[in-house]
Amino acid sequence: MTAVLPATEPTPGPSGTGRPAPSRSGARVLAGRVGLLGGLGVALLVAAAFGAGHGQLDVPPGEVVGSLLHRLGLDWGPLPSHPQGENTLWQVRFPRVAMAALAGAALATAGALMQGVFGNPLAEPGVVGVSSGAAVAAASVIVLDLGFAGTWTVACCAFLGGLVTTVLVYVLSRDGGRTEVVTLVLTGIALNAVTSAGLAFLMFLGNTQAREEIVFWQLGSLNGSRWEQVGVVAPLALGGILVALLLAPRLDLLALGDRAARHVGVDVERLRMGTIVVVAVLTAAAVSFCGIIAFVGLVVPHLVRLVAGPGHRLLVPASALGGAVLLVVADLWARTAIAYADLPIGMLTSLVGGPFFFWLLRRARRTAGGWA
Amino acid sequence: MTASVAIAARGVGVTVEGHRILEGVDVDVRPGELLALVGPNGAGKSTLLGVLAGDTTPSAGAVELDGGPLRRVPTRELARLRAVQLQKQGLAFGFRVEDVVRMGRSPWHRTPAEDDDDRVVAESMARADVATLAERLFPTLSGGEQARTSFARLLAQAAPVLMLDEPTAALDIRHQEALLDVLRCTVRAGSAAVVVLHDLSLAAAYADRVCVLADGRVRADGPPAEVLTGPMLTEVYGHPVDVVEHAGHLVVVPVRSHAPAVPTLQEVP
Numbered sequence: 344m345t346a347v348l349p350a351t352e353p354t355p356g357p358s359g360t361g362r363p364a365p366s367r368s369g370a371r372v373l374a375g376r377v378g379l380l381g382g383l384g385v386a387l388l389v390a391a392a393f394g395a396g397h398g399q400l401d402v403p404p405g406e407v408v409g410s411l412l413h414r415l416g417l418d419w420g421p422l423p424s425h426p427q428g429e430n431t432l433w434q435v436r437f438p439r440v441a442m443a444a445l446a447g448a449a450l451a452t453a454g455a456l457m458q459g460v461f462g463n464p465l466a467e468p469g470v471v472g473v474s475s476g477a478a479v480a481a482a483s484v485i486v487l488d489l490g491f492a493g494t495w496t497v498a499c500c501a502f503l504g505g506l507v508t509t510v511l512v513y514v515l516s517r518d519g520g521r522t523e524v525v526t527l528v529l530t531g532i533a534l535n536a537v538t539s540a541g542l543a544f545l546m547f548l549g550n551t552q553a554r555e556e557i558v559f560w561q562l563g564s565l566n567g568s569r570w571e572q573v574g575v576v577a578p579l580a581l582g583g584i585l586v587a588l589l590l591a592p593r594l595d596l597l598a599l600g601d602r603a604a605r606h607v608g609v610d611v612e613r614l615r616m617g618t619i620v621v622v623a624v625l626t627a628a629a630v631s632f633c634g635i636i637a638f639v640g641l642v643v644p645h646l647v648r649l650v651a652g653p654g655h656r657l658l659v660p661a662s663a664l665g666g667a668v669l670l671v672v673a674d675l676w677a678r679t680a681i682a683y684a685d686l687p688i689g690m691l692t693s694l695v696g697g698p699f700f701f702w703l704l705r706r707a708r709r710t711a712g713g714w715a
Numbered sequence: 716m717t718a719s720v721a722i723a724a725r726g727v728g729v730t731v732e733g734h735r736i737l738e739g740v741d742v743d744v745r746p747g748e749l750l751a752l753v754g755p756n757g758a759g760k761s762t763l764l765g766v767l768a769g770d771t772t773p774s775a776g777a778v779e780l781d782g783g784p785l786r787r788v789p790t791r792e793l794a795r796l797r798a799v800q801l802q803k804q805g806l807a808f809g810f811r812v813e814d815v816v817r818m819g820r821s822p823w824h825r826t827p828a829e830d831d832d833d834r835v836v837a838e839s840m841a842r843a844d845v846a847t848l849a850e851r852l853f854p855t856l857s858g859g860e861q862a863r864t865s866f867a868r869l870l871a872q873a874a875p876v877l878m879l880d881e882p883t884a885a886l887d888i889r890h891q892e893a894l895l896d897v898l899r900c901t902v903r904a905g906s907a908a909v910v911v912l913h914d915l916s917l918a919a920a921y922a923d924r925v926c927v928l929a930d931g932r933v934r935a936d937g938p939p940a941e942v943l944t945g946p947m948l949t950e951v952y953g954h955p956v957d958v959v960e961h962a963g964h965l966v967v968v969p970v971r972s973h974a975p976a977v978p979t980l981q982e983v984p
Contacts, residue, residue: 607819609791653808
């Protein structure tokens with residue numbers, strides 16, 4: 344520090360002079376943001392067109408788009424040539440692809456929010472037990488045959504279960520304004536133990552049909568998604584993502600730690616509680632009909648951070664789009680990898696996500712100089 | 716109380732789980748004044764700073780900011796009135812240094828002052844000597860570089876009251892002097908600063924006033940020359956301490972019973 348500049352005034356006002364023009368790097372950042380979000384958006388559309396077309400009855404992507412445009416009142420593109428094509432698309436494929444996109448977007452956004460609020464890159468609804476908390480509540484609906492809110496009953500209960508577990512994880516793993524990796528992972532183990540006991544008890548209580556439903560649901564599957572279900576999940580997921588976008592700029596400041604975030608004017612308690620509610624809504628949206636699909640919220644935000652840095656303004660929307668792309672592609676794989684078999688998608692995400700989680704854990708250990 | 720006091724603690728006491736950490740502490744900080752908080756380990760310096768910053772609610776007494784009770788000031792408004800640099804800097808994600816400094820500007824979002832963000836951030840980074848680190852990722856920096864980045868963030872916040880907890884602990888000798896020099900310039904321009912310091916010679920050189928805390932109480936409070944005396948420090952620190960004058964500055968040195976390993980100044984011809 345050779346030259347000490349004159350001190351700034353304690354309360355700077357707007358000054359007409361001396362303000363640098365928007366820098367070239369600022370324009371580059373903006374171009375990068377638009378490029379990333381645009382690229383992911385295009386990838387989502389392409390993945391959705393292919394995802395809707397492929398399966399036991401193949402419809403070429405051009406005909407998928409044509410069918411969609413015809414329903415929107417535009418007579419562009421070819422209609423499905425197969426006599427059952429139109430029906431298959433609108434009754435089976437489209438709701439399934441929409442569900443995959445919504446669940447993926449919700450889970451990835453929930454992961455990004457959780458990591459921000461815990462200040463820990465390993466937080467994820469599946470890992471810390473929020474998904475299984477929501478699952479227990481949803482399974483109770485199946486076993487006890489509740490139906491107080493129609494199609495919404497499962498989503499309502501999943502939300503409550505998710506909220507209770509998120510708050511529990513938060514209270515149990517937080518110490519001195521930070522969550523250490525070890526505490527978070529161990530809290531997740533403890534909670535997952537309790538929730539799997541709950542699920543086991545519910546399976547013991549339920550009849551054969553309920554049992555089967557719970558088992559499939561634990562594996563996570565998009566099989567049999569219907570428009571009514573999409574109608575429940577869509578408002579929850581989209582609403583949750585919208586609120587997440589509003590919270591995003593302030594989540595950056597939480598990275599400083601609780602005290603320092605307060606010092607720069609963040610009402611930490613309120614932001615945190617608001618975020619936890621949004622995480623519970625998003626997790627419930629994904630879990631209520633698709634079951635437990637783990638690790639999406641871990642893998643996607645992490646990949647986005649590698650490409651675009653940790654700023655939440657970009658991380659949250661990019662994670663939402665990336666999660667949607669990932670799950671649409673994963674679902675396509677799940678139902679076409681083995682002919683005439685619909686593999687559980689939760690199994691696939693865990694197969695890929697588990698080793699990824701392990702790699703992250705090793706890395707966190709190395710960079711933090713221990714298990715802190 | 717007079718309007719000239721920026722921040723004041725009145726009869727502040729803090730008790731945690733039956734342990735009395737602070738008791739009956741009265742401290743004033745005025746605009747244009749740099750106050751050094753000194754004292755032995757466990758004297759309650761960081762706790763007092765936490766109380767002044769509004770992080771810790773005192774179990775007795777109150778803190779007044781600009782003549783009003785600190786507790787009533789909303790978090791965001793408080794962030795425009797005081798900035799804090801903590802002893803430990805942590806960052807959960809790999810933000811760039813410039814992003815971290817820019818976080819200091821967040822209390823000014825959606826205010827006219829927001830227009831100055833780019834200028835203030837660039838200026839703060841230059842003053843804390845981190846301009847060359849702007850593109851580096853904060854977690855990859857050394858402890859001293861992280862401390863300087865946090866200092867830049869504190870400056871970028873442009874608050875009239877600055878609070879720093881051992882800002883020089885991780886710094887080399889050049890940056891220790893530079894940081895306190897910048898801080899003194901800011902104070903001359905009308906800010907108030909409270910700095911927890913362990914290096915008593917630095918406190919003597921840069922502080923306008925020194926407050927000695929011992930055992931949770933204010934032991935002495937006044938200009939460095941009056942407060943930093945051999946007998947006083949010897950008693951507070953429980954170790955014989957000498958205060959000597961060197962080139963017009965007070966230098967505080969511990970008295971060592973063993974023979975010096977290098978020739979003392981007097982022995983050099």
